[in-house]
Amino acid sequence: MASLHSYLLVSGLLFAIGLAGVVLRRNIIVIFMCLELMLSAANLTLVAFSRFNGKDGLPDYNGQMLVFFVITVAAAEVAVGLAIIVALYRARQTINTEDLTSMRG
Amino acid sequence: MPLALFWFFAIVMLVGGLAVVSLRNPVASALSMVASFVGLAGLFIGLNAFFVGIIQILVYAGAIMVLFIFIIMLLDLQTEEKRAPKLAPVLGGLGIVLAFSIQLIGILSKTPNIKSEPLDLAAASASYADKSPGISSKLAAGHLPDVNLIGDVLFKGYNLPLQIVGVLLLVSTVGVVVLSKRQTT
Numbered sequence: 178m179a180s181l182h183s184y185l186l187v188s189g190l191l192f193a194i195g196l197a198g199v200v201l202r203r204n205i206i207v208i209f210m211c212l213e214l215m216l217s218a219a220n221l222t223l224v225a226f227s228r229f230n231g232k233d234g235l236p237d238y239n240g241q242m243l244v245f246f247v248i249t250v251a252a253a254e255v256a257v258g259l260a261i262i263v264a265l266y267r268a269r270q271t272i273n274t275e276d277l278t279s280m281r282g
Numbered sequence: 283m284p285l286a287l288f289w290f291f292a293i294v295m296l297v298g299g300l301a302v303v304s305l306r307n308p309v310a311s312a313l314s315m316v317a318s319f320v321g322l323a324g325l326f327i328g329l330n331a332f333f334v335g336i337i338q339i340l341v342y343a344g345a346i347m348v349l350f351i352f353i354i355m356l357l358d359l360q361t362e363e364k365r366a367p368k369l370a371p372v373l374g375g376l377g378i379v380l381a382f383s384i385q386l387i388g389i390l391s392k393t394p395n396i397k398s399e400p401l402d403l404a405a406a407s408a409s410y411a412d413k414s415p416g417i418s419s420k421l422a423a424g425h426l427p428d429v430n431l432i433g434d435v436l437f438k439g440y441n442l443p444l445q446i447v448g449v450l451l452l453v454s455t456v457g458v459v460v461l462s463k464r465q466t467t
Contacts (some may be wrong), residue, residue: 179285179288179289179328179398180395180396180397180398181393181394181395181396181397181398182390182393182395183288183292184325184329185386185389185390185393186386186390187292187295187296187325189382189383189386189389189390190296190383190386191295191296191299191318191322192382193379193382193383193386194296194299194300194302194303195299195303196378196379196382197303197375197376197379198302198303200371200374200375200378200379201303201371201372201375201376202303203365204308204359206308206350206353206354206357206359207302207303207308207311209350210302210311210312210315210350211302211303213315213342213346214299214302214315214318217318217319217322217338217342220322220334220338221322221325221326224326224329224331224334225329227329227331228329228330228331228398229396229398230396231401233402233405233406233409234401234402234403234404234405234406234409235401235406235426235431236329236330236331236401238431238432238435239435239439241331241333241334241432241435242432242435242436242439242440244331244334245334245337245432245436246440246443246447248334248337248338248341248342249447249450249451250447250450251342251346252341252345252346252451253450253451253454254454255346255349255350256349256454256455256458257454257457257458257461259349259350259353260457260458260461260462261461262353262357263353263356263357263461263462264461264462266357267464272357272359275365
């Protein structure tokens, strides 16, 4: 069975992939998806620690509670974020971040 | 979970993530993200977190990704046209990711590498004997009643945060309706 380090390594790599997507991509919907990837990587870390630092022979369920709340807040975030993207597209007819520079100083 | 299954799901997850970042068509990105989330749910279930794994499939791979694909369809996005990438952001982005990966190696060398032990259900059954006889009897029978345990912790220890999250979902629903209503004034 895999040890804690394997899980941490895999979730760290997933986080790095998501971070690379956020920095490199120009499509705002894909940037949003990469944000979700980063949240999921954090969830994997939480569940791995909850399983490997169990007490009384069970996983530590406080960690899984945090994952539950993260997933709930992420769902709300996706709904609001996509509504903002739709409003943005209506106003500007683009979702390329290079064309959205009106707040650049 | 056997080591081979762990690496199978991990590679499905990582390849899915790489495809999200590298594919040019947003619909292809969204579908490879579903693959990534299915691999992640497999890892959750391998960690005995059955409830979180099922939620990952239902909420992320189901609801959230349908929302993404629906918005992509609504905006009628085609494959984005190739633009010459500016060198500075690309180099900066790769630099940040490289620094993060190096830091990851440092953290891994300092964290104790805990080997996994099988869950001790008999001890858990004894600790739940006076708190909840139903959970205790299931544990004594050798099953892990994951959803019962999560419900026990959620409604006894996290009742107020649960209600606050409910209000948050209501507020975000109202916010989405307000945002997507076409302004007529």
